[in-house]
Amino acid sequence: MQQKTRNEGWQLTQPPQDHLRIEWPGGRFETARRRRTGEVEGKIAPDFHLIMVTLSGGAAHHAFRTDDGYRYEGRDAKGMVSFLPAGCSRELRLRDVAWEWGAIAIDPAVASPKLHDAKSFLVGRDDFIHGMTAQMRGLCRREGSLDQTYCSTMTLALSEYLSNKIAERSPRGPSPKYTLTRRQLRDTYERIDARLAEPISISDLSLSLGISEGHFFRAFRGATGQTPLEVISSRRMDRAARLLRETDLPIVEVAALCGIASPSHFARLFRSHKGHSPSLWRK
Numbered sequence: 001m002q003q004k005t006r007n008e009g010w011q012l013t014q015p016p017q018d019h020l021r022i023e024w025p026g027g028r029f030e031t032a033r034r035r036r037t038g039e040v041e042g043k044i045a046p047d048f049h050l051i052m053v054t055l056s057g058g059a060a061h062h063a064f065r066t067d068d069g070y071r072y073e074g075r076d077a078k079g080m081v082s083f084l085p086a087g088c089s090r091e092l093r094l095r096d097v098a099w100e101w102g103a104i105a106i107d108p109a110v111a112s113p114k115l116h117d118a119k120s121f122l123v124g125r126d127d128f129i130h131g132m133t134a135q136m137r138g139l140c141r142r143e144g145s146l147d148q149t150y151c152s153t154m155t156l157a158l159s160e161y162l163s164n165k166i167a168e169r170s171p172r173g174p175s176p177k178y179t180l181t182r183r184q185l186r187d188t189y190e191r192i193d194a195r196l197a198e199p200i201s202i203s204d205l206s207l208s209l210g211i212s213e214g215h216f217f218r219a220f221r222g223a224t225g226q227t228p229l230e231v232i233s234s235r236r237m238d239r240a241a242r243l244l245r246e247t248d249l250p251i252v253e254v255a256a257l258c259g260i261a262s263p264s265h266f267a268r269l270f271r272s273h274k275g276h277s278p279s280l281w282r283k
Helices: 127-143 148-169 182-194 202-209 213-224 228-246 251-257 263-274 278-282
Strands: 002-004 010-012 017-024 027-044 049-066 071-077 081-084 090-106 121-123
Touching (some): 027 049, 071 090, 090 127, 090 148, 127 148, 182 213, 182 228, 202 213, 228 278, 251 263, 263 278
Antiparallel strands (some): 002 017, 049 071, 049 090
16 A cells, blocks of 8 residues: 555645545545645645545534535535546635544546446535544544545545435436536636636637537536526625635726726625625625
8 A cells, every 4th residue: 555645636725734645546534734824725635536524623614516516615514525437527615714624535447337427515514524524534543544445435436426325415306408518617717717807708718618608508507507607706706705805906807897987886796696795705
């Protein structure tokens, strides 16, 4: 069993402490602690299916979005579990965080076939996954390694458990007739983010993918559950929130940098997304 301390696939502005990573054929396990930190931003881009668990502690505010359209914004607490499929990246932001986490990565080659098309998700608590991850953390910390047979068995069990959970969560109706691939979604999000200060039209986004506006609109909504306008507005407000926190720019300039010319419209839109006025958010 190979032990490493590198953190491939994780790009964080402030790395955690006591990070440990152990690999075996078909999977790997990682665990780390983080002392109280005011703010952390970063990106996770796994090559394996990744199951992440908050083992203890948490964060006052955790916001993230994934390439396949999943978004979360709220508190993070002990027991929370999230799933990120292989090849799908997640951009994250944490405030007032102090925790210990564990992550189990499953090679798609050995995972249940049902996981191949699975999308990102988060659950408030899952005792089975939390218990498995905590047990692996304890063995890893105490013995400095993990038995390969044990890890392979746990990985297969977790793969089947996740497959069943995802099947339970899936809607019983038919899949969307129109959708976008993960690469198309990632390219679209990158194009949106690069042009948040400018007007963005459906044609701007559809032409880059070589599809019609109508097809793009239906496919985007089928893939994300949101319209392009809803996503553009949300990402503009995410940028505005960061600028208000991190800079002293006047609110009218923040609005302009987010593609909104009217300060009153910006204030209404910001409040509808964040629950506070721009000036109150900055305090």
